[in-house]
Amino acid sequence: MRNLKLTIEYNGGKFCGWQKQNGKRSVQGELETAFFNLTGEKTNVEGSGRTDKGVHALAQVASVKTQNTMPIKNFKYALNNLLPDDIRVKKVEKADDNFHARFSAKRKTYKYLVHIGREKSAIKNEILGFYPYDVNYEKLLSASKILIGKHNFKGFCSANTQVKDFERTIFDISISKKGKDISFEITGDGFLYNMVRIIVGTLLEYSAGRLDLENIKKALKTGDRKYSGKTMAPNGLYLKSVVYE
């Protein structure tokens, strides 16, 4: 039995999300079907975490155990041949027996891409967030610094979560601008439900003068969701990388 580490790119636009759901098109389901069609094995393809409906991945990591003896380098092409065009396996590596894509993950980077303007892009709407107000880029940078470090992020988490421990560490938030698009990259040891989308919404609202800095501080201090900003749409969100030790 070999343990494989898969690195996967996908466009979340036409999936119910990463996780299998009866009768719906999921990334995990498509991968398990491709694996079954290739090897005849009913496997569990375990992701580093679930991504929601509409959320993309540049490099989701998954682990899967197989008895198939095909050379490792052949898996990538064989799987891509069986997968739909909106999922591509970028890399397949042999992993240690105890490697598990979720439990072994040490940090993750999410990227959020947002178009600032009066109108959404019809062409790129599925892969780009949208914010209709002018933003002050300097305010965006300065406010992002407040969130870096170990905090209770309950105020930046959607209500429907079963998590009990809201403490997470954000190692870095880097923000860059290209024309009318802004890219956020947030690296942390883990993220609560909708946390990246709420952080981006909060920073944008503050930088557009629609939310006070005090609110961000209060959201961090009190853990009350009412102080933070809006939850951005899933279509601008990308799981960019997962780091293991």
Next chain:
Amino acid sequence: MRNLKLTIEYNGGKFCGWQKQNGKRSVQGELETAFFNLTGEKTNVEGSGRTDKGVHALAQVASVKTQNTMPIKNFKYALNNLLPDDIRVKKVEKADDNFHARFSAKRKTYKYLVHIGREKSAIKNEILGFYPYDVNYEKLLSASKILIGKHNFKGFCSANTQVKDFERTIFDISISKKGKDISFEITGDGFLYNMVRIIVGTLLEYSAGRLDLENIKKALKTGDRKYSGKTMAPNGLYLKSVVYE
């Protein structure tokens, strides 16, 4: 009765094409539904031409007649409010009574965006063509010049067409490179069925050393489709602009 000129952007990925088809999701159908919901009028929204399933538009032009007396500037926002996210009205103008988006068109520019590489992009697959062989950019530029001018383009047209006159004029082909993506912009007085996609496929095949220059010349001279290259996928094709006089 006023005659309106609409400029429209759309992502063709989830449409059966521009033209209405029973039971299928078309761009024209969505526009006519939005118009009906706005004005109560059953209108014909006439495009400058049909685009196929999967083909996009940055600025398709359409004309529509209405008895509605709303200020012209309000149509855009009202329509966008009623339209799905993959269609955006960019502009609404009052046109002369005899303006017709198709019959009045003098020239069109199509753009074809292609990614050169071993792998398709899962994220951008819907909005980007794909070619897996290395291409020689200089050969691409030089061969494109052969096609400029007035020619019989029957050799660059798919068989299933009812057209009798295959003569068209190409005014310009401009090609640019950005990283591993190549953009073609082709301007002409009109285009045959699949003509842009076959021209791009032919130029790529030649520039990758998979087709001789003689074949391109023969396709032009004999009108025989067997000499030209492959038809590129619709997902890289964009109607970029339509010029009227």
